[in-house]
Amino acid sequence: MSQNTPNSTPEPTVKVPKVILQTGRFLQSISTSLAATYGQRLFITPLKHKMPKREFHMDEQTEQTQLFVPAFVKSIVVYRYGKSDKKILLAHGWSGRGTQLVKIADHFLKLGYEIISFDAPAHGKATGKTTSMPEFIASIHEIEKQFGTFEFAIGHSLGGMALLNAVREGFQTKKLVTIGAADVITDIILHFTRTLTLKDIVAEKMKAKFDQKFGRDIDYASAHIAAKEVNIPTLIVHDEHDADVPVSCAYAIHNELSNGSIHITKHLGHRRILGKQEVIEKIEGFLIG
Structure with missing residues (x-):
């Protein structure tokens, strides 16, 4: 790992694999709702x-x-x-x-x-x-x-x-x-979808899906x-x-x-x-x- 200089960003965010970006954009071209379902699954799947x-x-x-x-x-x-x-x-x-x-x-x-x-x-x-x-x-x-x-x-x-x-x-x-x-939490989802190079409407639909799943506005947390x-x-x-x-x-x-x-x-x-x-x-x- 290279040494960070005082003016550099210490720890860049993880680079998203191209296949994930391409899949998300392809689904979005068909339906933002499909892209939201795909994004929702990714959002709740941690890396080990x-x-x-x-x-x-x-x-x-x-x-x-x-x-x-x-x-x-x-x-x-x-x-x-x-x-x-x-x-x-x-x-x-x-x-x-x-x-x-x-x-x-x-x-x-x-x-x-x-x-x-x-x-x-x-x-x-x-x-x-x-x-x-x-x-x-x-x-x-x-x-x-x-x-x-x-x-x-x-x-x-x-x-x-x-x-x-x-x-x-x-x-x-x-x-x-x-x-x-x-x-x-809404901001976290928005940052996530923008990292995936998806439209903001996808984040809105993802949040609506989570609200429905948990039975309340998730921003409560x-x-x-x-x-x-x-x-x-x-x-x-x-x-x-x-x-x-x-x-x-x-x-x-x-x-x-x-x-x-x-x-x-x-x-x-x-x-x-x-x-x-x-x-x-x-x-x-x-x-x-």
């Missing part, structure tokens, strides 16, 4: 990435169990790292896995905490091919029933959005940290809306040069929190921020400093 070597030790040293989530009749994989009465829940983002926040996990393990993380449905070692944020949220609630209570919770990207919603719905923790969390009902101390961490989730999302979420703090980094992008020691120490200072 190969685990990098830096995560191997956490994978080897954790106790891993399958946990059935009745709300969606699916199973997830839960990782228990260390043993302690003081527990921290880690929630990965879209196309992530339970070991992705390994640097954060290692840091707090040394401080005497037990780390609980998980592979969400269709992620990591969990079964299935499709999932959605409601399933992330339901997984968090089920983990709390089986493994709680948690001193703190830390979520990256979609994991941060899911934790904000889970806290709004009653998940109990003393403090919360989100890292690179996105915000308005947007992070800044959930934040209005989150009263515990919450730290919003985001990189100014995040190429996947604009930093404006961090400010929008922070503006709605009644007890929020914000920490903006530079040139770390959407994922490298997870392993930066100064960021981890900032999180430690917020949680237990």
Whole structure:
């Protein structure tokens, strides 16, 4: 991987394969509704990435169990790292896995905490091919029933959005940290369809399909809306040069929190921020400093 210069984009978004772009545009030429159905399927299908070597030790040293989530009749994989009465829940983002926040996990393990993380449905070692944020949220609630209570919770990207919603719905923790969390779901869908070089009407039709599927306006789960009902101390961490989730999302979420703090980094992008020691120490200072 090439070294990023100070003025370069730290982490460009994933390049979409030509066959996917061509298929989407072909379907759109026939019907925007067909393109919306195709886009909807892609939108709920995460990529499973190969685990990098830096995560191997956490994978080897954790106790891993399958946990059935009745709300969606699916199973997830839960990782228990260390043993302690003081527990921290880690929630990965879209196309992530339970070991992705390994640097954060290692840091707090040394401080005497037990780390609980998980592979969400269709992620990591969990079964299935499709999932959605409601399933992330339901997984968090089920983990709390089986493994709680948690001193703190830390979520990256979609994991941060899911934790904000889970806290709004009653998940109990003393403090919360989100890292690179996105915000308005309509905006996420629009960004997704534009990345696929599809017309904006396709995004509108996709959103309508999701609204129908879940029986409500899915923007209800947007992070800044959930934040209005989150009263515990919450730290919003985001990189100014995040190429996947604009930093404006961090400010929008922070503006709605009644007890929020914000920490903006530079040139770390959407994922490298997870392993930066100064960021981890900032999180430690917020949680237990």
